[in-house]
Amino acid sequence: MLESSATTLTTHRHYTRAPITEALIDIQASVPPDVMTDVLQLLREDLRADYPKMAPALEFRGQLSAGEQVGATAQQQVVGFVFYSKDQKQVAQVRRNGFTFSRLAPYEQWESLRDEARRLWDLYRLKTIPTAISRVALRYINQINIPLPMRDFRDYLRTFPEISTDLPQALSGFLMQTHIPQPDISAQLVLTQAMVKPPDEFTSSVVLDIDVFVQADLYDDEDIWGRLELLRDRKNDVFEACITNQTRRMII
């Protein structure tokens, strides 16, 4: 049965079994040309106590060429560093083009995600002195595990690929990405949904990946973190709009 928006968009609930597998805050920045990756490595001292494990963040570039001679070339370069907390549930990525802070399951709460991201951002900012901030994003990746047998995905999800009724309705997989402008907050929503490998044979799993971002020149911290609060509210709206009461009952 279809649910009206009135039943879903009214409140933001706190779910004790929220299906969040990763929540991340991403800030894209430009740093001065003389700030090289070794400067980012200096963050290790600041982070060692809480993020003892560090690994290089690598970027791969490859090229295939075809013609009289077929060839392939690949290059990798260090673009930054990844710092892992002791339990590896919190991960900070620092790169020459920005900063990402991730919290993996179990998710705690927005305030702790925001505050830790802001603490680490302040350290990053002090080391790199960014000349421009061009994008801030908030992204929540949910994995909704639906017990089998199941009648219809629509019993659990309100945004779902529409299959012609002239075709069989059984799905063995799907990947759907929609880009939806959010003009009232000058943002974009990228909503990605995909069937993924479930944890066991009694379950079907769908990822609901909600990425809301603002692409604009941002000038100060108040602007960045103020925008992130707006994005957080919007992310909650989107999540509520995408799930049904049956899903709510599973995660409440």
Next chain:
Amino acid sequence: MPAPLQGIDRIDRLRHPPICEEIGPDVTQYLPPLLEKIQAMRDRSIYWRARQQFGVIYAELARLVNLKDGWDSYDAVPPSQAAIETAERILAHLRLEMLLPNRVVPSAEGGVGICFIDADRYADIEVFNDQEILGTTYRGKSEPHVWEVTASEESIGEAIKQIRAHLNT
């Protein structure tokens, strides 16, 4: 009159021009930015990256099904179906815990090894064909610590915890 033989290739090319020429630069110019966007989307997320890396690990496990007797050119037996299924269960646990193995390999003694390497730290969970499971950790040339793991959820969970702690020490 049939086309001369030397002309067939040309005729076929005219009928089926290479698609990259047909769609031309107007369309193909959009492809690299799109691919970069998808790449960036995946790279930023630890979850999506781990899923992709686990996909590679699952493919390594799937390949073990095809091994024959003497796969190592000596007398090694291939992993049994039961060992592969147990290894798959352990991988499911690892995926939930986001602890990525480096390799999944066949064991010369018959079974499946799930291996972890971080600098000079090594760990593995080895599932033998007789369903015995052993956990191993060591560092450099130190004596290995080996313990028995059972197929229970608790024991597998505990082994994963020990391996994570060893790799992070």
